[in-house]
Amino acid sequence: MRQSLYFLPTLKEVPTEAQTVSHRLMLRAGMVRQVAAGIYSWLPLGQRVLDKIADHVRAEQVKTGAMEIIMPTLQPAELWQESGRYDDYGKEMLRITDRHDRPLLYGPTAEEVVTDIVRNSIKSYRSLPLNLFQIHWKFRDEVRPRFGVMRGREFLMKDGYGFDLDEASARFTYQKMFVSYLRILRNLGLNPIPLRADTGPIGGDLSHEFIILAETGESQVYCHQNYTSRAIPDAVDYDDQDHIAQIVKDWTADYAAADDLHNPATCKVPDHELLTARGIEVGHIFYFGTKYSTPMKAAVSTESGGLTNLHMGSYGIGVSRLVGGIIEASHDDLGIIWPKSVAPFQIALINLKAGDSACDSAANLLYKQLTSSGIEVLLDDRDERAGVKLAEADLLGLPLRLVIGPKGVAAGTIEVVERANPSNKREIALSDALGFAVEWVKR
Amino acid sequence: MRQSLYFLPTLKEVPTEAQTVSHRLMLRAGMVRQVAAGIYSWLPLGQRVLDKIADHVRAEQVKTGAMEIIMPTLQPAELWQESGRYDDYGKEMLRITDRHDRPLLYGPTAEEVVTDIVRNSIKSYRSLPLNLFQIHWKFRDEVRPRFGVMRGREFLMKDGYGFDLDEASARFTYQKMFVSYLRILRNLGLNPIPLRADTGPIGGDLSHEFIILAETGESQVYCHQNYTSRAIPDAVDYDDQDHIAQIVKDWTADYAAADDLHNPATCKVPDHELLTARGIEVGHIFYFGTKYSTPMKAAVSTESGGLTNLHMGSYGIGVSRLVGGIIEASHDDLGIIWPKSVAPFQIALINLKAGDSACDSAANLLYKQLTSSGIEVLLDDRDERAGVKLAEADLLGLPLRLVIGPKGVAAGTIEVVERANPSNKREIALSDALGFAVEWVKR
Known part of the structure; x- marks a missing residue:
């Protein structure tokens, strides 16, 4: 995308209404604009990130056997x-x-709504288990919306619902979702920590929330430091019950609790191994048995001929909240530092001297080559001062920056710098830039 | 996808509440379920089609230079x-x-909402033209919702908004959208007819609606028969003003009007060249100048230093409506006939005798090979009678059907039939099936 044609209304001033760093950076980077309290429009750059996160969520959910649907935003009161x-x-x-x-x-x-769909559609235990999810907009009329998209009123959420014949099967579904959430958050470049949680208004007796650490988090988290380095397997076989159970066991072996459930009396973690930090809740999973299927009469016939109420769980990830959460967890004083997997573009290609014919042709050629290789590039081809362009690139936080300037072009070189490691700045041959960038993005 | 694991609650009975064929077929094929009057849930098969249509719309819109955003479903009254x-x-x-x-x-x-975003974000003519679209849910509280998703209350729409410096530029944007709509609808397997239209509550002086012909259409259409065979260029250069203008000229040269604007006195088409048919409106485009920018004070500085109100247009395509519209235009007595470009799966692979080891291994092998080739396959691996499976395949309407049965497997053959040409049924060598199918899908 050529920045000269892109709708990217960045702000130089720090917006006064924004109290958290992610809110400030999202406004400054032209990702969102507030329409009403807690209600936002997502501009092109923000929409791209939202889309990428949704794609990661979808891809990993589908691997578990869950199927995507779309339920309406408006629901009839009678079901509730x-x-x-x-x-x-x-x-x-x-x-x-x-x-x-x-x-x-x-x-x-x-x-x-989903229980109503299922009770009208399936009649037999043979149709189970069934796991349906949607990635769709929700509304919660928060009394005091704040922190930008982190606690908005209209927000994008993946909400999934599991239906099983009995508790054992439902607990396996729960464990698959547990592992899937670890995988999703890791794929987004995050370090998730699962906490045993209260079930609140959803109900049930088993629940975990998934948090990511960030100074601005709303919850105080107490957990064993092991959580910050624990491995999440890359290849997960969601059909293998033992394998899944083992991952859950590993990930729940050590102490982890938020302030509401933290109890210094039962916390056996030695002080020097206890991590006390702020966290942001980005996912929440629940198993609640027949809480909904009983009053709503969602039952199937069993193998032995009787009828049994469905065992259910629900599984949420805050997709729009994650955009803010990722920024809270990954930024510096200059701006956002996007993990590669969710960056709106992989590469910032900066033409320091747009209008200079040598710079223009080098930048245009590399831009074409990179985009033809399937890489998402934001080419800064604007007629702006070099300082403005570099500062804006820091703000936008694309993972790899390639800088073309008159001196470099004359010498046949290009400057390369990773947003996450700004000190590791170096010149490479212009002729190597394509190969280098393709390799870097793949890595 | 293995049908034994897929949530596809088909109905054998014809639902009595459904008056139109698309509504009946969408309910029977397990694509949607009504949640409240004019409010639907989209089940996995329906969600896939909705997604594909949205992808076609998005791809062609982006080619014009339009950029995707997401505005909230809920808007503050004060803007209105x-x-x-x-x-x-x-x-x-x-x-x-x-x-x-x-x-x-x-x-x-x-x-x-979009005018508010733009007036707060751009100040100069240099930021124009600007074209923003979203593919998002809308609500219109129809007094009598009907025809299933064709006239629902909550519906998915692509709505785009053009902002230009002056009328000439805005008219070019309008023409680009006109051509883009022809391309989108053709890509969906449809024959669009653009009709000069009233502007209604959107306002303005220039408007076309895009209809597709279907017996159950709500509008009566009068147009020159040329419209049913007119070419739409495959390669469109949206930057080439003359090229775009010429396509619009070709596509508006002949008479075309819906009943509200049809005037037998001005219609010069000879009777034998006049097509009179029912049509479904699937798109609508408007140029309305400064109707919104004037009261909302959306202005930019001009090159000469003054201020000028933005010239605007809006551009809508009914994405969820198109699902019904495509079915209305493409079905037979047995069920849906999906155009390849929007089919939820490209291939129905039917194992007539699930449980028979020779059939199972042939079906499983071909299923794996096809999916590894990137082809979307619905494998009917259910323990059902052959007649049930074939009837359901007709109902679901996937473009290519491959049928594996005990006799064929013994003889090393597989039955191939296109849903659109059921009479052209033939046996091919099982060993040729993969190559044939890959080739057919690409074609």
Whole structure:
């Protein structure tokens, strides 16, 4: 993409309304704009990141056997009356009345809708297990939306729902989701820490939240330092129950709790091995048995001929929240440092002297070659001062920067610098740039 | 995808609530389920089609230089008060009040939001032209939702917005969108007909709707028969103003009007060349000048130093409606006939005798080979009668069907049939099946 044609309204001033670093950087980098309190538009750069995160989530969920669907944002109140949550759910639920005075609501979650689909569609144990997810917009009418997209009112979430014949099968589904969440967060360049969690309004008796460490996190986390270095297998066989159970066991062996569940009396971790840090919750999984299937009469016939209520769990990842979370976990004083896997473009190709014919032809040629190789490049071809371009590249945080300038072009060289290691700046031969960049992006 | 594991709740009975063939077929094929009047969930098969259509729309829009964003579904009323549409828009607008008693609405369209973004982000003519689109959910509170997803209340739409310095530039943007819409609809396997249209509540003086012919269409269309065979160039250079203008000229040279604008007095088409048919509106484009930029004060500085209001257009395609529209245009008595470009899977691979070891190994091997070649295959590996499987394959309408049965496997053959040409059924060597299928899908 040529930056001269790209809609990328960066801001030089630090927006005063933004209290957290990710909110400030997302506004400054032209990723989002607020439309109303806690409601944002995603501009092209932000939309690309959102899309990439969603793709990672989708790819790993599909590997577990989960299938993607799309449920509506607006739901009829009657389904929530059936489950008993309509009155319980407080003012965070946005309640709506349509032109025929029928009560609707903007779904904060979709247990009721998906249970309704499943109870009407499957009748037999042979159709189980079944795992359905969507990546879709939700609304929670937070009394005080803040931290930009991290605690917005309208937000993009992956919400998945597992349906199993019995508790044993449902717990295996839960464990698959546990492992899948570790994989997803690792693929996004993050170090996840799973914490045993309260189940809250979703209900049930088994729940973990997945947090990532960041100074600005809302929760205080107490965990064994092992969590920061524990391996997540690259190749996971989601059909192998023992393999999955072992990963979960490894990842829950050590102490880990957020402030609400932390208990110094039961925490046996020696002080020098205890990590105390701030964390951001980015995922939450629940097993809640028949909490919804019982009132909603979602049952299937069993092998022996009877009827049994479905065992269910629900599995959420905050996709739009992750955009902010990743920035909170990965930035410096100059701007964002995108992990390669979610960067809106892989390469910032900067033409320091747009208008200079030698610089232009070198930049244009390399741009064409890189894009033909399937690499996403943002070419800064604008008529701006070199200092402005370099500062903006720092702000945008694309992983690899290639800088073309008049001196380098005359000498047949190009400057290469990784955003994550700015001190490792070097000149390479212009003729090697394509090969170097392709190799670097693949690595 | 193995059908034994796929959530595909087909219906044998014809649902009584469905009046149109696409609605019936989408329910029967397990693509959608109604959640409330005019509000649907998209099950895995339907979600795949929706995604494919969205991808085609996105790919062709990006070629024009348009950039993807995501605006929120909920919008603050104040922006619509500013444009003057808040009171004009009737009961089709779903009005909402949040917990702080602030008026919101579920966006039926997004001229106001996008104008607000642009007026706050660009200041100079040098940032123009600018074309932003989203593929996102909208809500129109239709008094009588019907025809399934064709006239639902919550629907997926691509809505794009062009911003130009002056009318000439905006008209070129309009023409690019005109050509892009022809290309998109052709890529979806459809024959679009552009009709000069009324501008309605969007406003402006120039508008075309794009319809596709289908017996169940809501509009009566009168047009020259040339429209059914007119070529759309495969390679379009969206930067070439003359080239684009010529395509628009060719495509508007002959008479074409819907019933509301049809005038037998001005229609000079001889009777034997006049096509009178039913059509479904799937796209609508508008140029409306400064209708929104004037009240909303969206202006940029000009080259000569003054300020000028932006010239705007808006460009919509009904993505979820197209799913129904394509089925209306392409089905037979047995079921759907998917065009290759939007089919949820390219190939139905049917194992007529699941459980028979020779059939199972032939089917599994071919399934693996096809999927490794990047082809989307739905393998019917269920323990069902052959007749049930073949009837369901007709219903689902995947473009190419490969049938493995005990006799064929013994003789080393496989049956091949195209869904669109069921009479052209033939046996080919099992060993040729992979090569044949790969070739057929590419073709």
